[in-house]
Amino acid sequence: MSTAVDTNRFVRSEPIAALPPPNLARGPVAWVRENLFSSPLNTLLTLFVAYLLYVLIPPIVDFLFINAVWTGTDRDACRAETAGHRVGACWAFVIDKINYFTYGSYTIAERWRVNIFFAMLALGVTWLLWLKAPRRDLGAAYFFWLFPTFSYVLLTGGNLDLGGRFWLGFVAFAILLMAAFGLMAHLLKVSVKSGVAIAGGIVAVLGITLALMDFDFGLQHVPTSLWGGVLVTLLVATVGIVFSLPFGILLALGRRSRLPVVQLASVIFIEFVRGVPLITVLIMANTMLPLFLPADMTVDRLARPLIGVAFFASAYMAEVVRGGLQAMPKGQYEGAMSLGLNYPQMMVFIILPQALRIVIPGIVNTFIGLFKDTSLVSIVGIFDLIKTIEASRIDPNWAAPTISYTGYAFAAFFYFVFCFGMSRYSLGVERRLAAGQNR
Amino acid sequence: MQTTVSQTSPPEKSILYDPKVRGAFYQVLLVLIVGYLFYMAASNAVENLQRAKIASGFGFLNNTAGFDISQTLISFSAAGSTYGDAFIVGLLNTLLVSAIGIVLATFLGFTVGIARLSKNWMVAKVAMVYVELLRNIPLLLQLLFWYIAVLGPLPQPRDSIGMGAGFFLNSRGLFMPRPLYASDAWVMGAALVIGIVGTIIFRTWAKKQQESTGRQYPLGLVTIGLVLGLPILAWLALAVVGANPISFEMPQKGTFNLRGGMQILPEFVALLVGLVTYTAAFIAEVVRAGILAVSKGQTEAAGSLGLRPGQTLRLVVVPQAMRVIIPPLTSQYLNLTKNSSLAVAIGYPDLVQVFMGTVLNQTGQAIEVVVITMGVYLTISLVTSFVMNIYNRRVAIVER
Numbered sequence A: 001m002s003t004a005v006d007t008n009r010f011v012r013s014e015p016i017a018a019l020p021p022p023n024l025a026r027g028p029v030a031w032v033r034e035n036l037f038s039s040p041l042n043t044l045l046t047l048f049v050a051y052l053l054y055v056l057i058p059p060i061v062d063f064l065f066i067n068a069v070w071t072g073t074d075r076d077a078c079r080a081e082t083a084g085h086r087v088g089a090c091w092a093f094v095i096d097k098i099n100y101f102t103y104g105s106y107t108i109a110e111r112w113r114v115n116i117f118f119a120m121l122a123l124g125v126t127w128l129l130w131l132k133a134p135r136r137d138l139g140a141a142y143f144f145w146l147f148p149t150f151s152y153v154l155l156t157g158g159n160l161d162l163g164g165r166f167w168l169g170f171v172a173f174a175i176l177l178m179a180a181f182g183l184m185a186h187l188l189k190v191s192v193k194s195g196v197a198i199a200g201g202i203v204a205v206l207g208i209t210l211a212l213m214d215f216d217f218g219l220q221h222v223p224t225s226l227w228g229g230v231l232v233t234l235l236v237a238t239v240g241i242v243f244s245l246p247f248g249i250l251l252a253l254g255r256r257s258r259l260p261v262v263q264l265a266s267v268i269f270i271e272f273v274r275g276v277p278l279i280t281v282l283i284m285a286n287t288m289l290p291l292f293l294p295a296d297m298t299v300d301r302l303a304r305p306l307i308g309v310a311f312f313a314s315a316y317m318a319e320v321v322r323g324g325l326q327a328m329p330k331g332q333y334e335g336a337m338s339l340g341l342n343y344p345q346m347m348v349f350i351i352l353p354q355a356l357r358i359v360i361p362g363i364v365n366t367f368i369g370l371f372k373d374t375s376l377v378s379i380v381g382i383f384d385l386i387k388t389i390e391a392s393r394i395d396p397n398w399a400a401p402t403i404s405y406t407g408y409a410f411a412a413f414f415y416f417v418f419c420f421g422m423s424r425y426s427l428g429v430e431r432r433l434a435a436g437q438n439r
Numbered sequence B: 001m002q003t004t005v006s007q008t009s010p011p012e013k014s015i016l017y018d019p020k021v022r023g024a025f026y027q028v029l030l031v032l033i034v035g036y037l038f039y040m041a042a043s044n045a046v047e048n049l050q051r052a053k054i055a056s057g058f059g060f061l062n063n064t065a066g067f068d069i070s071q072t073l074i075s076f077s078a079a080g081s082t083y084g085d086a087f088i089v090g091l092l093n094t095l096l097v098s099a100i101g102i103v104l105a106t107f108l109g110f111t112v113g114i115a116r117l118s119k120n121w122m123v124a125k126v127a128m129v130y131v132e133l134l135r136n137i138p139l140l141l142q143l144l145f146w147y148i149a150v151l152g153p154l155p156q157p158r159d160s161i162g163m164g165a166g167f168f169l170n171s172r173g174l175f176m177p178r179p180l181y182a183s184d185a186w187v188m189g190a191a192l193v194i195g196i197v198g199t200i201i202f203r204t205w206a207k208k209q210q211e212s213t214g215r216q217y218p219l220g221l222v223t224i225g226l227v228l229g230l231p232i233l234a235w236l237a238l239a240v241v242g243a244n245p246i247s248f249e250m251p252q253k254g255t256f257n258l259r260g261g262m263q264i265l266p267e268f269v270a271l272l273v274g275l276v277t278y279t280a281a282f283i284a285e286v287v288r289a290g291i292l293a294v295s296k297g298q299t300e301a302a303g304s305l306g307l308r309p310g311q312t313l314r315l316v317v318v319p320q321a322m323r324v325i326i327p328p329l330t331s332q333y334l335n336l337t338k339n340s341s342l343a344v345a346i347g348y349p350d351l352v353q354v355f356m357g358t359v360l361n362q363t364g365q366a367i368e369v370v371v372i373t374m375g376v377y378l379t380i381s382l383v384t385s386f387v388m389n390i391y392n393r394r395v396a397i398v399e400r
Helices: A027-035 A040-066 A091-103 A108-129 A136-156 A164-187 A192-214 A230-255 A260-275 A278-292 A303-327 A330-338 A343-358 A360-380 A385-392 A403-435 B019-052 B058-062 B083-116 B121-135 B139-151 B183-213 B219-241 B266-293 B296-304 B309-346 B351-363 B366-395
Strands: B161-164 B167-170 B173-176 B178-181 B246-249 B262-264
Touching: A040 B121, A091 A108, A091 A230, A091 A385, A091 A403, A108 A136, A108 A230, A136 A192, A136 A230, A164 A192, A230 A260, A230 A303, A230 A343, A230 A360, A230 A385, A260 A303, A260 B019, A260 B366, A278 A303, A278 A360, A278 B019, A278 B309, A278 B351, A278 B366, A303 A343, A303 A360, A330 A343, A343 A360, A360 A385, A360 A403, A360 B139, A360 B309, A385 A403, A385 B139, A403 B121, A403 B139, B058 B083, B083 B121, B083 B266, B083 B309, B083 B351, B121 B266, B139 B266, B139 B309, B173 B266, B183 B219, B266 B309, B296 B309, B309 B351, B309 B366, B351 B366
Parallel strands: none
Antiparallel strands: B161 B167, B167 B173, B173 B262, B178 B246
């Protein structure tokens, strides 16, 4: 650029001295400098947060572990004046009451049945959530049909004692249904055999379910008023998920339907339920269900909030499923139709398997919300985990200053483990599903 | 269901195969089923109500309530007020805690959300722990905890903790001076209104100026000056003249209780703290997702235009992030409003506690009470989503 005559004058003849090496870019010191003290503001923030932690953490650790009482049989262990030292969390209280927190007042000799229910639930959940599990279609049949039926029999004792007249009626209903399906198939000029087979399938499922509920297995009857604790919490959540997934799918399909009346009905239901708080739905189920039924029919106290929760969860599930249906590329619908599949076939074999797969994280997140919301049934007088803790913390036998905090800490731990675990699972699935997109 | 399609001749078209006919059939079937269910429910309800001798209709709203409510924003007495008044009291209490909760939760949520993205490792981790902990524990449990944590250590009224300046704290709540407005206090109110209107006018003008000339004006300072400064000036002016527009009624310490002053219920504090901290955790996630949704190219482009990091955040990232943040943020606001119904668990007199609790128990008119209460929440939800849809249409990116 310069038109220098003698360039040599501007060119160095030897290299300048090397710069000193840059500040340590690796190792703990550099990490601390970069992540904690990179600027005056950052330093200030770090110090502030460190002070906050210093104020908060030691008392919590002290309360939960160091000064906690682990053994004891009554309040004396957890009162400072009788124990002779400062008392933190009274875990002895939780250990003493753990059976009540788990089973409520469920008949003691029959609690093995509840344990089997827990095991069956764990099996079903693992089967469905583990993406590589074998025969997940069987898993679905188990979770949405056999498991609820067996659980009902196990927990209540079954033996509905429906009587001969009911079964006569059922046989008549079965014959009528098969005849109706056969007639329909005949009118539509499709195979009568397969039409009757479908009706037979429906009758068989209903019949087996009812027969199992009716059969006397010799189990002692345990009224639902005795159930409580974790059993009820898990039961409410399970009923919510078992009912809300199929019903939510139906509602989502209804909302996406081209039939105006079906669409309108679905939209009204979904928006109505999503617009009101769960607690109002529960109170409504509690006070209005008995009004809507014939006078000679009573609804079990526990069944009322279960119905409320099931409807409530369905509306939220419907919106999640709708997201999945909308995310399906139009080509999938068109491809299915061009293969000559009818609407149910298209949905069952092509769309839903893909749509449900991509909304697994959404379903799990809805379920986390549902699981936390089960605690609300305690407000309408159902003995879930929260209510058993509320009842135990005023037990005079355990009257001590830290009992309430201990009970709440235990409940918080229980809910946190479940919800956090599920949210990690949902994150993992999300990452796995996204892996296909990041080729 | 295998359809046998004959290869040689097209099959006769039965009307059973007409999609329109099938559609109509399914819809009529649905209407019949739903209609039957509704009819059964209604006829059973009428029968049951008659047998239980429960009145129906909305006439009960004019009956005397006969119970007291611990926090009332309008005047309410057991003897002189009706169930209709109780409804309004409950509704106002719900709106009060929701409105304050929304403002506080927004501040806390944005702080935590931005903290989660902080380059400061410790700040980011603490924010993460906060979010995960609060999100994964039921709100009801948190409310119960705050209730005993806030109420538990407080002393009996006779041992009230005096905090000076007329502030007292005891197990019945926080007592503080109640402002009494003199007749000339309207001057200050007028000053406040003028300040707000002036701010809006100035902001519109400043925006136009910026769009045409590129000059920026100190919006924040002017806003504070107008909204806070004008009323203070008005107060000073009145004080100079010798008038005293605002005086305070101090709570008086009696033997067993405090009289006078303004009382903030511990239930209110517990509910507010619980709702705010819980909702803030969700808002933080919304904010984080929104900021992450703004592509990195935007930040880099702003940097290459010579904007400083603060300006980049304020003028480039946040306006674009808001587009992603606002819809889920609104649903969090609605969630907070709906969750305020958990007040019933700790005894704060909100709509559900007063109306669905006490009034329902006293009158037994379940259907009317449930319909009214649900109607209120439904109206709030639907109006909000309607406004949000309009807003969304305005800010949505216009595709070519």
